[in-house]
Amino acid sequence: xxxxxxxxxxxxxxxxxxxxxxxxxxxxxxxxxxxxxxxxxxxxxxxxxxxxxxxxxxxxxxxxxxxxxxxxxxxxxxxxxxxxxxxxxxxxxxxxxxxxxxxxxxxxxxxxxxxxxxxxxxxxxxxxxxxxxxxxxxxxxxxxxxxxxxxxxxxxxxxxxxxxxxxxxxxxxxxxxxxxxxxxxxxxxxxxxxxxxxxxxxxxxxxxxxxxxxxxxxxxxxxxxxxxxxxxxxxxxxxxxxxxxxxxxxxxxxxxxxxxxxxxxxxxxxxxxxxxxxxxxxxxxxxxxxxxxxxxxxxxxxxxxx
Amino acid sequence: xxxxxxxxxxxxxxxxxxxxxxxxxxxxxxxxxxxxxxxxxxxxxxxxxxxxxxxxxxxxxxxxxxxxxxxxxxxxxxxxxxxxxxxxxxxxxxxxxxxxxxxxxxxxxxxxxxxxxxxxxxxxxxxxxxxxxxxxxxxxxxxxxxxxxxxxxxxxxxxxxx
Numbered sequence: 440x441x442x443x444x445x446x447x448x449x450x451x452x453x454x455x456x457x458x459x460x461x462x463x464x465x466x467x468x469x470x471x472x473x474x475x476x477x478x479x480x481x482x483x484x485x486x487x488x489x490x491x492x493x494x495x496x497x498x499x500x501x502x503x504x505x506x507x508x509x510x511x512x513x514x515x516x517x518x519x520x521x522x523x524x525x526x527x528x529x530x531x532x533x534x535x536x537x538x539x540x541x542x543x544x545x546x547x548x549x550x551x552x553x554x555x556x557x558x559x560x561x562x563x564x565x566x567x568x569x570x571x572x573x574x575x576x577x578x579x580x581x582x583x584x585x586x587x588x589x590x591x592x593x594x595x596x597x598x599x600x601x602x603x604x605x606x607x608x609x610x611x612x613x614x615x616x617x618x619x620x621x622x623x624x625x626x627x628x629x630x631x632x633x634x635x636x637x638x639x640x641x642x643x644x645x646x647x648x649x650x651x652x653x654x655x656x657x658x659x660x661x662x663x664x665x666x667x668x669x670x671x672x673x674x675x676x677x678x679x680x681x682x683x684x685x686x687x688x689x690x691x692x693x694x695x696x697x698x699x700x701x702x703x704x705x706x707x708x709x710x711x712x713x714x715x716x717x718x719x720x721x722x723x724x725x726x727x728x729x730x731x732x733x734x735x736x737x738x739x740x741x742x743x744x745x
Numbered sequence: 746x747x748x749x750x751x752x753x754x755x756x757x758x759x760x761x762x763x764x765x766x767x768x769x770x771x772x773x774x775x776x777x778x779x780x781x782x783x784x785x786x787x788x789x790x791x792x793x794x795x796x797x798x799x800x801x802x803x804x805x806x807x808x809x810x811x812x813x814x815x816x817x818x819x820x821x822x823x824x825x826x827x828x829x830x831x832x833x834x835x836x837x838x839x840x841x842x843x844x845x846x847x848x849x850x851x852x853x854x855x856x857x858x859x860x861x862x863x864x865x866x867x868x869x870x871x872x873x874x875x876x877x878x879x880x881x882x883x884x885x886x887x888x889x890x891x892x893x894x895x896x897x898x899x900x901x902x903x904x905x906x907x
Contacts, residue, residue: 526868549863549889553871568861570891608891634891637880 442740446555447563450573450612458616460745462581464736465729472732477507482742485538486512487530487554488565489521489545494705495565495575498730499542502738505731511538531557540742543567561741569603575704576609578733580617582726583661586700590617594658599665599685599710601625601635606704607665608635615639621646622655626681629671651684657694662687662720664703666710688712692720702726757791763810765832765839766822771795773826774805776903780821780854787812801828820848824855824885824899847883851875855885855899862890 440457447453453461484503488496491514500510512534513519521530527550534541535558543551548568555562566572584590595614601607601623611621611631621639623631623646630648639646649655656662667685672678686709687701703711703723715721769777774792783790791808798804822829823845833841853872857864864873864887875885875894885894 527863527866528869528871546861547863547866548859548861548891549871549887552889553863553869556871568890634886634893637878 441745443742443744444561445741446561447573447737447741448552448555449564449571450576450609452573453577453613453616455616458577458580458613461577461733461736461740462584464740465581465733466585468732468735468739469729471505472728472735475505475507476735478739479503479506479508479742482506482508482540483538484508484510484512484738485534485541486510486514486565487519487534487541487543487545488512488514489516489519489527489543489550490566491515492544492565494727494730495544495572496542498727499563499565499734499738501731502734506735506738508539508738508742512542527553528557531562534558535560540738563737563741566605569605570608572606572609572704573613574734574737575606576613577737578726578730579606579610579663579702579704580613581733582702582722582729583700585729586722587660590614590619592618593660594620594622594655595661595663596622596624596652596655596659597663597665598624598652598687600629600667600671601631601665602629603668603671604665607631610663611635611639611644615642615644619645622649622659623647624649624652624655624685626650626667626677626685628677629667652687652691656692657696659699660696662695662699662701664701664707664711666706666708686710686712687715689714689718692718695720757793757808759837760789760791760808760810760834761837763808763812763834764814764819765834766807766809766819766826767804767830767832768798768801768828769805769807769822769826770801770828771803771805774807776825776900777805777807777822777829779903780825781809781814781818783809783812804828816843817848820845821851821854823847824851824883824896825903847877847879849877850888851877851885855894855902857887857890857892858894858898858902859887859890859892862887862892864889 503510531554540561542563542565543554544565545567550567551564669678700722701720789810793806795803829845832839852874857873864871874888878884
């Protein structure tokens, strides 16, 4: 399927061929991520961020500016007419008439799909609800591909909140296009939902569930860490009991493969020890930097075509 | 139904043109009306509840006179009355008979059970849409938030419990 004018709502909308095309384009864009291309001159990207974001919003904006386009929008509910009681539908109709592409983040599940139902211009989901953050998943997979030159035949551990962290569902859905082994490590109450387990079974994915990182650490090629939020635990005592097991530090990485890479969608709080930053395993800052070329590639493919 | 014996057993008379929904699990006739969005202003409707059935033991029957419903609308009954058979009646005769089967998508009949789903926001104009998955049991998956809705959820919702 061609990329031109395509919505980006869920990872499920993209197959392996689409992703490889995106990755190749992103690699090309790495050459321009610190300079300027004028291929989107005259185009306007609207950012509708109903929920705060630093990295995702700024990398989308940087990507659009590097491509020669312009950016308008808002970064919080307080800064929009939603604060006056305007519906999401009406806000999207307005942005639809002012721009060539809409990038949306919202706390409600399905908000991006609904926006795409309404808008005539393409809509890109920059995170909605607790299960969709497809462009982050694309970036994560792209980082893995850049580091290893492939995604197939890797063993990928995902550690942390596998139930409510929106990128986890998107990443697993995206990885279903590749032949990977997944090791999913979380506290009992933050295990993946049944919907996601069924999805992996239906797609015939190879995965296993674990409560302890040490069970799988030595076989991992990639360790993807997501934050565990204290408020997810009904009992704070339980949080205090388990939190240490889901932190990654230089000491906790003893016995890993030399080639292991540690990724994190950021922002991190204390689940990845700062002392890890200077080790060869830490690739999360590179991952975050690749957000610009990846999103440049995305905007170019959607607004200009293949 | 041509034999004299069966004629004598009839609680309600035959209809001339319309739809007879037979083999509804006992007690579900009112939910059938709800799924078909029949609210009583549509013409003559007959309900028979707890009739004898060789196949089901007890069954409900709904007869709807003078109303056309598409096969798609009728197939929604498979969610709450999977045993139902549909008889299309023209001039007192059955012109078409079929068993309801699960549709691929369900639109606007039931609500998503996730309160954070966009389809549950009163100010937004969005129709709940579900894809039917065939797992151990059929299950509906919200196309907006991915949440499952089981057949039990659907029954409870349509019966007004949730």
